[in-house]
Amino acid sequence: MGVSAVPGSGKTFTLSYLAANLIQKNVLQDNQEILIVTLVNSAVGNFSKEISKYTQALGLPRNFGYRVRTLHGLSNDIVRERPELAGLPADFRILDETEANHILLDKIEAWRRGHSDFEQQWIIEGVDPYRVSKDLPYLLVSIAGNFISQAKDLGLTPQTINDQMERSDSLLLKMAASIYSDYQLALHMRGAVDFDDLIRLSLRCLETDPEYLARLQYRWPYILEDEAQDSSRLQEMILRRLSSKSGNWVRVGDPNQAIYETFTTADPKFLINFLNEPDVISKELPNSGRSARRIIALANHLIEWVQKDHPAEELRNALVRPLIQPTDPNDPKPNPADSPNNVVIDTRKADSEEEINRVCNNVKNWLADHKDETAAILVTSNERGGTVADKLRTMGIQPVELLRVSRSTRKTADFLSKCLKFFYRPTNRFLADVFNLYYRFQIKEEELDEARMAMLSQLILRLDPLEMYLSPTPVQDWRSHIQKTASSDEILVILAQFQTRMERWMQATLLPIDQLILTISQDVFTEPADLALAQKVAAVLERASKNNPNWGLSEFSVELDSIAKNQSKISGFSDEDLGFDPEKYKGRVLVTTIHKAKGLEWDRVYLLSANNYDFPSLQSNDRYTSEKWYIRDQINLPAEAVAFLQRFADGDPLAFFSPPGSATLEARRKYCAERLRLLFVGITRAKKELAITWNNGRQGDQIIALPVAELANFVNRGFK
Structure with missing residues (x-):
């Protein structure tokens, strides 16, 4: 059935x-x-x-x-x-996502060292090499990871693919196939399998x-x-x-x-x-008692508009019937009643910060009058969710986070990342960054004096040469250098304590990475939860160092930075509570991604970033997250690599010779279809009230998403 x-x-x-x-x-x-x-x-x-x-x-x-x-x-x-039927030892282990990505990164870096022609072929000439260097490793992990998952789903072993690879002159395919072989060998040597295996x-x-x-x-x-x-x-x-x-x-x-x-x-x-x-x-099962009838009407209109009137005919099968039917009035779980303006689509133009400010101010006012109801702010990325949560805190609202990484984890990872960054590139600016976070850990949040912290940071920025602070001598002592500008002895005490710890930490850089992390953490953190988290970070980096023996402080800093920005998680420290229940958080607002919101519901839902970047519709002015700005011809490299595997598995004799481009176009169609479904999921999380907003993006050139503009017209017509 x-x-x-x-x-x-x-x-x-x-x-x-x-x-x-x-x-x-x-x-x-x-x-x-x-x-x-x-x-x-x-x-x-x-x-x-x-x-x-x-x-x-x-x-x-x-x-x-x-x-x-x-x-x-x-x-x-x-x-x-x-x-034994799987060819595995009885004590085989399963790699988690973090360790698998470390292995991929290690194999990718080794391959890149011998294949500079790959980047010459694919990267647009004249782009900022520093910006490219920050993003390219993650793109290559995405290419290799998608390629490996698809190959395993299709039953294609590294040997099967490599036996035919001499027929191809594609560096993209050669890279993906080579990483697949090296990755599987690394798993075999560890007696491990990944989730796809x-x-x-x-x-x-x-x-x-x-x-x-x-x-x-x-x-x-x-x-x-x-x-x-x-x-x-x-x-x-x-x-x-x-x-x-x-x-x-x-x-x-x-x-x-x-x-x-x-x-x-x-x-x-x-x-x-x-x-x-x-x-x-x-x-x-067409009947649902979750949402008020106007919210149901909005979701149903999205289905009908996509099927009948979406300007891109290739997307008209993205949503399917049945339409949602309200429950019978006598049903034990009737639909919530509609209230005036319970569905609002804000079509006003706003930049990213302005959109967040509007939503957070609205949430603050709403919470004051709805102590017994639930609310959620749904975003399209974990990084943006962290920004929203931080903004709420500045307004005196403590949100519930259901993101990839919790706020405390992000703060800890950010501090440790900045420490490592300073150790391998000691500048006044990086030292001031370390101090800012160090100072915040030393005092209670409600006692934080931003003006004093800014003044202390300025004193650090003026230290010249920096060595007189990090390694003072009788001839060069930082105290005499700043005594004229320091406003009190207390300022000198704070800076002296920080100097002592920095000197100790810099000496500890000779230790293995996990011991360095623990040395810093024991001097900074006092709460058991923070110390436990530091232990976990140390263990993660120790494992990374074993998998990547060539890594230095720079690479470890990048790894921690990705956690701080909500781009990757520390296994065991995500905020995805296995028994999460919105009803436990009445009178509070939750911040999460639309993906994580699936299966959940709230009385009031805010849906952010409804622009044509986060919800494209195959229109000429749309851009796509998988098409990197520095890759020539807007080619979606992960999609092209995966499409080859499907053609290869189907026995297509031209699989090795198909020029790139067609898979990129098909990936756009799939992504747009999925984003229509994601919009549908976001709308149907709301029980009583729904608010949708949009922003014009980082470059200021985004517009309201096409389906959202249609839904706004539908609301303005009185849901007719």
């Missing part, structure tokens, strides 16, 4: 009730379970809680008769039971041993799949094999909420095609 379920229709409730109902009917035999497969870890907890609630009400034991797993969790179960190898286990497959088919006679719109080819193949004997496979999802296609191997086409298979019973 395939079920197409609209937002707020109760997918978790429905599948949980189905599982409990099957258990009550006593359809399971000895050593059998109902298998529920879902997308993320947070959903695992939600399902377990819901099913247990039903089974306990029926007088059945808790956690009896079912197993809830993510695809990675299920794959791990399958491989751990018979690792885990899925691929679990399928191999099922294909290798028919008896093992039969045993698992007996163990799981009923399979319930949640969030099926985000299924991948391999996920579908695994669940098809497990359910092929019983035929009991229920897939529930919403193709309009498929928002991971452009950066994973997921594709909503697998669910859509499944719904149309002749032996599949296709059903709909």
Whole structure:
């Protein structure tokens, strides 16, 4: 059975009730379970809680008769039971995302040292080399990472690809194939697999041993799949094999909420095609009691406008029916009532800072009168979310963050990154940056005197030469240099304490990176949580140093800087609470990305950055985040590399000779389609009130997103 379920229709409730109902009917035999497969870890907890609630009400034991797993969790179960079928030792380990990226970075840097012609071929002549050098490693990781994930999804080994690579003169493909080989060798030497391997190898286990497959088919006679719109080819193949004997496979999802296609191997086409298979019973869950009727009307209008009137015909299948139907008036969960102006689309032009100011001021006023309601600000990137959260704090509002990295983690990483940056490039400016953060850690936030801190920073900037401060001598003493401008002895005491610590830290730069981090941290942090975080940072960098023996302070600083800017996370220290419940935060505002908001709901929702960069529509003035400004001809290099693999797997004889460009255009279409679905997800998070705003971007040349302009007209017409 395939079920197409609209937002707020109760997918978790429905599948949980189905599982409990099957258990009550006593359809399971000895050593059998109902298998529920879902997308993320947070959903695992939600399902377990819901099913247990039903089974306990029926007088059945808790956690009896079912197993809830993510695809990675299920794959791990399958491989751990018979690792020899996957060609793995019994004690194999799984690499986390951070360690995998470190290995990729190391292999990429090694390849670049011997292939300067790659950059000569692809980078536009005359661009700022410093700006390029900051971004290029992340682009190359994206190329290699996407290439490797797609290759594993298609069952293509490094050897299979390299055997044919002499036919190609493409440096892009040679780079991706070479990194794939080196990366897999690095995993093999560590006795490790990554998450993509885990899925691929679990399928191999099922294909290798028919008896093992039969045993698992007996163990799981009923399979319930949640969030099926985000299924991948391999996920579908695994669940098809497990359910092929019983035929009991229920897939529930919403193709309009498929928002991971452009950066994973997921594709909503697998669910859509499944719904149309002749032996599949296709059903709909169209009724939703989540949102007020105007919000539902807005979401439905987006679907209808995309299907009928979107100017880019290639995008008219981006959103599909059914439309959302309100619940019956007598339903136990009726839709919230509409209130005056509960849907607002602000079409006024604003720059990025002005947009944030408007929203934060509005939030502040709203919270004062809505102590018993929930609110969320949804953004398109973790970095922007951090900016919004910081702005709220300056206004006296303490937000709840559900971002890649918490504020405390960002502050800690930023401070340590600036320390390392100063150590390898000691300048007055960098020393002042270190002091600014050091000073903030020393006093309570409410006692911070910005004017005094600015004055202290100015004193540091005037130290010349800087050595007289870092290594004072009787001849050159910094105190006599600044005594005339220092306003008090207290100022000298603060600077003397900082000087002593800087001198100690600089001596510690001879230590291994983890010991250096701990030396600094023990002098600065006093709170147990901060010290625990510093221990984690030290462990992460120690592991990075082992994987990248050539790294110095510069590379470690860049790694910490990416965490500080919400671009990467420290495993185990993200703010994604596995049991996050908006109802626990009434009277407060949450800041998160639209992607992380999926599956959640709030009384009032603010949707930011609704411009034609974050939500492009294949129009001539749109720009695309994957097309880097320094790459010639606006080529999307990750998309081109991945498209080659698909052609290669299909046996296309011209796979090695196709000129770049066509995959870039197709990637634009996929991205625009996904962004329409992301907009749909953002709208349908709101229960009672919704506000959408936009900004004109960093260059001031962005305009309101095309679908948002259409929705604004729809609202102005009175939702008609």
